[in-house]
Structure formats: structure tokens, C-alpha cells
Amino acid sequence: MNTTRRRDAARSRQALLAAAADLFAERGYAGTAIRSVGDRAGVDPALIARYFGGKEGLYQAVLAADPLIEQSAPSADGPPAAPHAPVPATSGDDGAVDDGAAVAGAVAGPPDEPAASPLATVHGMVDRAFDKWTSTGVSAAAQNVFRREVDDAARQATRERLDTVLEPLRGAADGPDPQLAAELAVAVLFGVGVARDAGTLTRLSAVSVDELRAPLTAALVAALGLTDCQ
Amino acid sequence: MNTTRRRDAARSRQALLAAAADLFAERGYAGTAIRSVGDRAGVDPALIARYFGGKEGLYQAVLAADPLIEQSAPSADGPPAAPHAPVPATSGDDGAVDDGAAVAGAVAGPPDEPAASPLATVHGMVDRAFDKWTSTGVSAAAQNVFRREVDDAARQATRERLDTVLEPLRGAADGPDPQLAAELAVAVLFGVGVARDAGTLTRLSAVSVDELRAPLTAALVAALGLTDCQ
DNA sequence: GCTTGATGTCATCATAAGAAGACATCGAAC
DNA sequence: GTTCGATGTCTTCTTATGATGACATCAAGC
Structure with missing residues (x-):
């Protein structure tokens, strides 16, 4: 379980997922090429087919992994007692x-x-x-x-x-x-x-x-x- | 100026513009093929290049022709004196x-x-x-x-x-x-x-x-x- | 009726893209 | 050390798409 293994399926999967999240958000689904995703992830785009079944599967995985808003973690700025101004x-x-x-x-x-x-x-x-x-x-x-x-x-x-x-x-x-x-x-x-x-x-x-x-x-x-x- | 001329540049242009407005709104820019626009307009897609210079020009024309909200014409339902309920x-x-x-x-x-x-x-x-x-x-x-x-x-x-x-x-x-x-x-x-x-x-x-x-x-x-x- | 520019139709090209498979290489288990 | 499945790399195929140009056809003006 070396952290810098030259071959690591989970690592590649995560890299693809992160790159895809960026690119889909930036260029939309139709405007994003899986080759671009592979490039940004530093991973061969053919692995997208292997790990996600294809572009659509990758998109699904991106959507499923996104929480839309931050999880309940408190805001980073200051104490959470008064993170917002009065309305x-x-x-x-x-x-x-x-x-x-x-x-x-x-x-x-x-x-x-x-x-x-x-x-x-x-x-x-x-x-x-x-x-x-x-x-x-x-x-x-x-x-x-x-x-x-x-x-x-x-x-x-x-x-x-x-x-x-x-x-x-x-x-x-x-x-x-x-x-x-x-x-x-x-x-x-x-x-x-x-x-x-x-x-x-x-x-x-x-x-x-x-x-x-x-x-x-x-x-x-x-x-x-x-x-x-x- | 026959209204049903078999050849009418303005008519073709308008048909393309209307079809493109529909399809761009429905499928987005990247997801819209100019062949689809031609099909819906009942016009040969090659005319898009002639009249608008290409897909990008067609898109620009669609944006320029769109008013975003209705022009000042009064609402169709009832007299314009009270078209809305109180807030x-x-x-x-x-x-x-x-x-x-x-x-x-x-x-x-x-x-x-x-x-x-x-x-x-x-x-x-x-x-x-x-x-x-x-x-x-x-x-x-x-x-x-x-x-x-x-x-x-x-x-x-x-x-x-x-x-x-x-x-x-x-x-x-x-x-x-x-x-x-x-x-x-x-x-x-x-x-x-x-x-x-x-x-x-x-x-x-x-x-x-x-x-x-x-x-x-x-x-x-x-x-x-x-x-x-x- | 002829000419000629405008308009429309069709074929084709070059490219981009998704998908699929062949092959190479790594590394864990024995 | 060897084996073999897992992982990665590369090539190729097929299709879709935007663009372009050749050609056909119409219609207005003379």
C-alpha cells in the first residue's frame, strides 16, 4: 500500500474524477472531451472506459461525488458563533x-x-x-x-x-x-x-x-x- | 414580393434563426448540430454558412434577436390595470x-x-x-x-x-x-x-x-x- | 427569350471524438 | 524467480460534425 505506487487504480480513478469535475463544470458535458480529462488528470483517457464505462459513466460518477454545498464543517473564517452578518x-x-x-x-x-x-x-x-x-x-x-x-x-x-x-x-x-x-x-x-x-x-x-x-x-x-x- | 416564393432568402434566414433559437435553448450550443437546425427549419444546412458565416455566427444572431423578456406589450390575460396579485x-x-x-x-x-x-x-x-x-x-x-x-x-x-x-x-x-x-x-x-x-x-x-x-x-x-x- | 446574379442542393473533406481492442508492463502471491 | 492478474499505453475504427465548393435552378431585368 505504497502511497506513491507507479500503478494505483484508486489513484488514477480519483485523478480522473477530479479532472472531470473541473472540466465538466468549466466546459459543460458536451464541451468536454474525455481526452482533455485524461490530459488534465495525467492519465490515459482509455482508463475512463475501464473505470467508468465511458464518458456518461464518468459524468454520473462526478455528479454522485458532489455534495452541492459544503458538508457540515464549520466555516473557516473566525468562530462559528457569528459567521454571518444580520439580515x-x-x-x-x-x-x-x-x-x-x-x-x-x-x-x-x-x-x-x-x-x-x-x-x-x-x-x-x-x-x-x-x-x-x-x-x-x-x-x-x-x-x-x-x-x-x-x-x-x-x-x-x-x-x-x-x-x-x-x-x-x-x-x-x-x-x-x-x-x-x-x-x-x-x-x-x-x-x-x-x-x-x-x-x-x-x-x-x-x-x-x-x-x-x-x-x-x-x-x-x-x-x-x-x-x-x- | 410573393409571400410563397419558392426561393426567398429572408424566409430561409428567418426559418434558420427560429429553429436555431429553439435548438440552442433546448440542447445548448455544443449539443446542437447545424444539420439539426437545417432539418428543423426545412432548409439546407449549407445555407447557415452562407447567411451567418457558420455556427458561431448563427448563435450570435440568435442572441442578438432575443429580447430576454417580453417587449412592453401588455399581458394577454385581462386588462393591464391589475395583471398581478399583491405581494x-x-x-x-x-x-x-x-x-x-x-x-x-x-x-x-x-x-x-x-x-x-x-x-x-x-x-x-x-x-x-x-x-x-x-x-x-x-x-x-x-x-x-x-x-x-x-x-x-x-x-x-x-x-x-x-x-x-x-x-x-x-x-x-x-x-x-x-x-x-x-x-x-x-x-x-x-x-x-x-x-x-x-x-x-x-x-x-x-x-x-x-x-x-x-x-x-x-x-x-x-x-x-x-x-x-x- | 436570354442573361445573370441570387438562391438552393448536393457531394466531399478534414477533423474531433468516443469507443474498443491489442499489447506492454508492473507487482503481489506463491 | 516465476506466474498471472491488474494496470497502463498505444493504435485504430467508426461516427458525427463543421466547413467548403461545385453544380443546379430559379427569377428578375433587359
């Missing part, structure tokens, strides 16, 4: 739903999170999304939310990944249709992230995620029907 | 910014719209976006907001189209960075539209635009910093 839309006089101590639990790390407050859930979701964007970038799976051309298998794989994000949002949503509210929030959250990553909206792509936190959180809160002013 | 987030007691009669002017039809109220601008924008989605569908240009793989020329063409949408939003935005707020609103608006069109979020794709109006408008209002409760 303008809810910092006012009434402050409908109380935030506070529920933030830590809202990151949904343990499998049995104790029903965090809706606002804390939103804050945790934004934090985890920002962590993901700034560390490994916006993934191909996130882009799939906005692509018509993905085939059924890839769409299904994307849906399964999205469930992780949709589930807490459903719980946080207020209104007669929590599923719709949660999906709307996903469209807003990933829409901003993917658009920022794409670069067509220049100002959006230029600002730091910190400058995005307040307005994006406000939009999510509104999309979920959590606005306290109604 | 939950702002239907409350205080109602920060007054709506009312400014709605008609907010659709920004005449070149010198009389500085409509921010809320009316948002309402008009949502109406026009919905009209576009339900009539001709979500365009390839709108999708480009969320695609990294588009080349510089296409990105620039998309930006020029976006300016039409960004300009009134900048005027409606409240806060220190109107450009960022406007781009954020664009990401939210088109993010929801493109995601709904893509079909990965099943509930979002299933509901009618009318069911989307209230929460989407609320999210846009929040993204623009127009929430009255702060």
Missing part, C-alpha cells in the same frame, strides 16, 4: 423569528438536527454554500439545475444530490406549499452562485461572497415566505 | 412604497418612462418575464447567464441584451450598490425561469407562473433591498 430584512424592530443560539444546530451536521429555527436554517445553508463556492467552486451538479440538455440519468442523479439541500429548506418554509418554496429557494441560491461563477454578470462575479450574504439571505427568506413583515 | 411581503399595514397608478408606466414601453416606483418596476419586470416564458419559452440568451462555457463574443452579446433588463432594475434598487442589486435580481429572476424550464426541480417546473408570482416578486424585492420592514 437587513429582519434586523428591524419586530424581528419575527428569533435567531440566536439555534444557528449552530442549523448547520445540520448530526443526522438528527433538533429542528433549528427557519432563519437559522437559511443562514446555515448560505454559509455552507459559500464555503463550497470559495473552496472547490460551483459544481457541475449545481449547474444542472439550470440546464435543459442533461439526460434523464444525470437529472435523476442531480435530484438525489439536491434532496440534501431541499429537505431542510422544506422544513424551514412557511406557507401552503413547502416543496415549491424549497425549490424556489434552491433556484435562488444556486442561481446566484452559478451566475456568479459564469461571469456574465460582471459586478456579481466581482464581489466577495461576504458582500452577497445579506441580500442573498434576504431573497431566500422572502422566497421561503419567512418575511416577518406581512 | 405578500408588502401587502401589510405600512406598505412602504406606494404602488397603484405607476404600474402602467413601469412596463417601460415608451423610451422616456416617468420614473416608475421601484415596486411597480419589479411588478412590470415579472409580468414581462412571465409573458416571455409562456409565449416563446426561456431563451438561450437567458441560459447564458448561468453558463461558464460561452465564449467571449457570446457573453458580450448576452450582456448587451441584459442591459435592457438591468437598467430599470438599477433605478429601482435601493442601497449603496445598485448595479450589484440589479444583477442579483437578474440572477434571481432568470434563475427561477431557467430552472423552471430545465425541469430538474420538479415542483417548480410543474406550477403555473401565477403560483410563482407572489414568492418570486417577494424574493426580487428583497434582493433589490426594497423590503419595507427594516
